[in-house]
Amino acid sequence: MVGLNTNQGSISASHAGGTVSGSGDYVGGLVGYNNGGNVSASYATGSVSGASDVGGLVGVHYDGTIANSYAIGQVTGFAYVGGLIGRNASTLAGSYALGGVSGKSGNVGGLVGNNAGTISESYAVGSVSGNADVGGLAGQNIGAIASSYWDTTASGTMTGVGSGASAGAVGLATQEWLTQGPIATGAFGAGAWVTGYPYPVLKALPYVVINAAPAQATYGAAPPSFTVSSVIDQAGRDASAIVNTSGIQFFAMSSATMSLGSHILGGTGAALANSQSGYQITYDGQLTIQPATLTITPGNQTKTYGQALALGTTDFTVSGLLNNDRVTSVTLSSAGASATAAVGASPYAIAGSNATGTGLSNYTISYDTGSLTVNPAALTITPGNQAKTYGQALALGTTNFSVSGLLGNDRVTGVTLSSAGALATAAVGVSPYTIAGSNATGTGLSNYTISYGTGSLTVTPxxxxxxxxxxxxxxxxxxxxxxxxxxxxxxxxxxxxxxxxxxxxxxxxxxxxxxxxxxxxxxxxxxxxxxxxxxxxxxx
CATH class of the missing domain: 2.60.40 (Immunoglobulin-like)
Structure with missing residues (x-):
């Protein structure tokens, strides 16, 4: 459009759409050489090629300001090749470049080939290639860079600045722009930029925002298919006729990194309709992540009657954990854990609650029950020794015994005692006779496995x-x-x-x-x- 812009010349609200090709230096999609002039609210859409100092918008920029402008065409050259500016020695602010950039030699950058000035609140997206000093944002930097970004996925490089200082240059993968990009973090001022994802666009120039219909997904699951709900231009009007939406693909962050709540959607693939030009395109939308279902089941445990059992916090199984989430502990409780829990009511339910771990806020947690079996304790009853004289019939009674293993307040109040020696006819010569116990009565005895020892009955002549x-x-x-x-x-x-x-x-x-x-x-x-x-x- 302009070969030379100098002496404080001003270019504003302008654009160029044709292909620009030069065999020499200082070739730009809008201005070849900008020396002391200013460029604002302008853009270029055509491809640009030249020898050196080749830029998608401006070939060389000295002593002036370029702001609120962009270029989207492919840029090729020998050296000092940039997606927006080939060589920058002054102020560049609030601008971006989308086209791929290639140089046969060095100083090749997605936004600026060589920077000796200042770059702020700007970004580059296109692929870059060259033989030396190649960067996703700038090929070489001897100036200053602040709050400026490049897309490491689209550019094909993790290097933001080919040589020189890289402070202020931020590289993000395409998906990362949704949560760490200049709009998500507030690095770009809301006065100049339109909220959109993955890349914002300039308010000073025509644009459309393609909105996705609200969508929902379960935590950890693949995102659903997204549809377009509206296309709105800068005046808030329906702009669906301006854009061909058939190739649009909306995307979210990886499902493994999305927690509950609302998440931003980005998009790609839209194109201006055949009769349309001059519109920037960006995307917006929200995906709401709903909780997944997590079931925690306490493990089965056993104990012996009379013991107080510490159920611990780690005896459980889980079903439904996703990603790298973990359940590290669960509060386990059961009425059967107390020392007084009766065998007759066994098994007791073990309940879980208050799960702790990592990532658990992403789940609706339900608790199944485990089983606590209370086994009988061992109780031994031993009849006491007795004696009688031959010819007497002896009543052995029900209280002459000793016990081993009784717990708590349990009691043995009576035992059936029997012996062949209790008869009056029991002979002295067979003495001593065994006294056997059976049919113990008392309180709490159903909680025991009862064994009986033997006593001795001596028959004297x-x-x-x-x-x-x-x-x-x-x-x-x-x-x-x-x-x-x-x-x-x-x-x-x-x-x-x-x-x-x-x-x-x-x-x-x-x-x-x-x-x-x-x-x-x-x-x-x-x-x-x-x-x-x-x-x-x-x-x-």
Whole structure:
């Protein structure tokens, strides 16, 4: 459009759309050489080619200001090649370049090939290629850069400035512009820029904003298909006739990085209708992330009655965790955890609550239940030892026992005691007899596995006394004793015990003088004597 703009010449609200090609230097889509002039609110859309100092908008810029302007054409040259300005030695502010840039030599930049001036609140998106000093924003910088950006994905490079100081140059992947770009962070002033994503556009020049219909997705799931809800121009009018929307693709941040809430959408692929030109295009929209479902199930546990169980915070399983989210602890509770929890009510439910971890705000958490089984404690009941005399029937009672293993306030109040030795007929010779326990009664005994020890019942012999009767003999004759003439006390006849014979003897002989002599009993025989303590008496 202009070869040379000098002496404070001003170019404003202007544009050029044709292809610009030069075999020499100082070639620009709008101005070839800007020396002391100002360019504002202007743009160029055509491709530009030349030797050196080649820019999509201006070839060389000295002693002036370029602001609120852009270029979108492809730019090619030998050296000092930039998407907006080939060589900048003055002020560049609030501007951008979208076209790809290639140079056969060096000083090749997505926005500026060589910068010796200042660059602020500007950005570049196009691909860049060259042999030396190649940067997504500037090929070489010996000036100053502030709050300016390049797209590392679209440019194909992570290098913002090919050589020189890179402070103030910020590289972002395309998706990162949604959350870290100059609109999201407020780095670009709202007075000059239109909110749009991934890249903002200038308010000073015509534009359209393509809005996506509100959409929802579940956390961790792939975003849904997006549709266009409206196309609005700078005056707020319907501009759907201006743009061909058939190739639009809206996009959001990676589903792995989106938490609950509203997230910005960016877009790509729109083109101006055939009869339209001069409109900047940007996109806007929101994706609302809804919570995913997370189920936490406490693990099953066991304990023995009488123990107080610490359930801990880590015995659980999870279903539904996504990305790198984690559940590190869960509050577990159960009525069965107390020492007094009865076996009869087992199993008890284990409930979960208050899960902690990372990323859990992205879920609707439900808690299943685990099972706590209370096993019986061991209780041993041992009958006490007892004794009786042969011939007695012994009542063993229900309280002569000892216990081992009772817990808390549980009690054994009675035990059925039994023994073959309790019968009156129980013989001494089989003693001691076993005393067995069974059928314990009391409180809390259903919480135990009861085993019974044994006691001992000793049967002692009953006393039996045999007393010979008084007898007589004639002097000078040998005494003949009646062997059946005696009496007994203590014989347990109820058991069938009997005395069959007793040997009676006396100290009297044929030569004994008249007097009283003792008769002794011995060698008694009969039934049941093995269980009888035998005593004999002497008759005189």
């Amino acid at each position: 009953a006393p039996l006394t045999i007393t010979p009767a008084a007898q007589s003999s004639i002097y000078g004759t040998t005494p003949v004793l009646n062997q059946g003439d005696y009496s007994e006390t203590g014989l347990v006849t109820g058991n069938g015990d009997s005395i069959n014979s007793v040997v009676l003897t006396t100290t009297a002989t044929r030569q004994s003088t008249v007097g009283t002599y003792a008769i002794s009993a011995s060698k008694a025989s009969g039934t049941g004597f093995r269980t009888t303590t035998l005593s004999t008496m002497t008759a005189r």
